[in-house]
Amino acid sequence: MTKIADIQNTPASASPSAPNIIRSSVRQHSIKVELCTPAIGAELSNVSLVDAAQDPELIAQIRALWLKHKVLFFRDQNITPLEQQHFAARFSELEAHPLAPSHPEADKLLMLYRNLDPSKPKSYVEKASRENLWHADVTYKKAPPRGAVLRCELGPETGGDTLFSNMVMAYDNLPDAIKQRIEGLYAKHGAEQTFGAQLPRDERHAMALKTPGAEHPVVLVHPETGEKVLFVNSAFTTHFSNFFNFEDVRYGQDFMPEAHHLMSYLISQAAIPEYQVRLKWRTNTVAMWDNLQVQHYAVADYGNAPRKMLRATLAGTPLT
Structure with a gap:
């Protein structure tokens, strides 16, 4: 683990133009950053997303790391759906999914729930919105999402990982x-x-x-x-x-x-594996990725085990 002040000259990827945008004025924060692979991804610890939502400098620091590493992981974030929504809203306006239902307690959170009752036939959403293919979210819109904040409410004992590609x-x-x-x-x-x-x-x-x-x-x-x-x-x-x-x-x-x-x-x-990082989910793990820079693949290898994920979608602007 390294503190943020120690990683100013550490490359996040092989991309020569990746920006060095951590401001010196926010280096006093104690976020710890561990790079996941040479290509993409960093795990951030010693930070509460609830606290971060109330701290503009901390949000700016997380945003800079997000742009640099393209996907960030936070462990042990025992937060409510509404708290997740409040954190995500600090980075952009949020939008509901155009074709899927929202959470009853947080109207901008998409429920990615699988196998909650294996004895019943799967619903249309479960059958038709499998995520086990490489994709960026909702690119069929003129303004695709800018990013996403996804939290694991409940995961299988094994399997159900997500891969991200730079x-x-x-x-x-x-x-x-x-x-x-x-x-x-x-x-x-x-x-x-x-x-x-x-x-x-x-x-x-x-x-x-x-x-x-x-x-x-x-x-x-x-x-x-x-x-x-x-x-x-x-x-x-x-x-x-x-x-x-x-x-x-x-x-x-x-x-x-x-x-x-x-x-x-x-x-x-x-x-291509050299462009990727693989996240093994645990309950209350959060992933935040840049939907313009990153594609992802949710591995459907967990059989009939239940899997509950909540995603906040950061609204984007029209692409030229």
């Missing part, structure tokens, strides 16, 4: 030829093929009208750090919207395979 590093390590090819490209993101796939046709079409999708740059410039991020994911990104290659196309059939192969290659980058 998409700044994923972009940095692309071959130069690929970087040149994707510069200026945009991609479509939608929810119909994910959340609507199991719905009857009429309901799926109605959902598509309600959530029509969005177009985002394939290479996103992060609004706070200025870093370049590979911004496509397997859950919601469907296709490029301005891909063309007239020089190499002999026949019309040559056009789409190149686009499909390139998209599949880009989406696969999140699965």
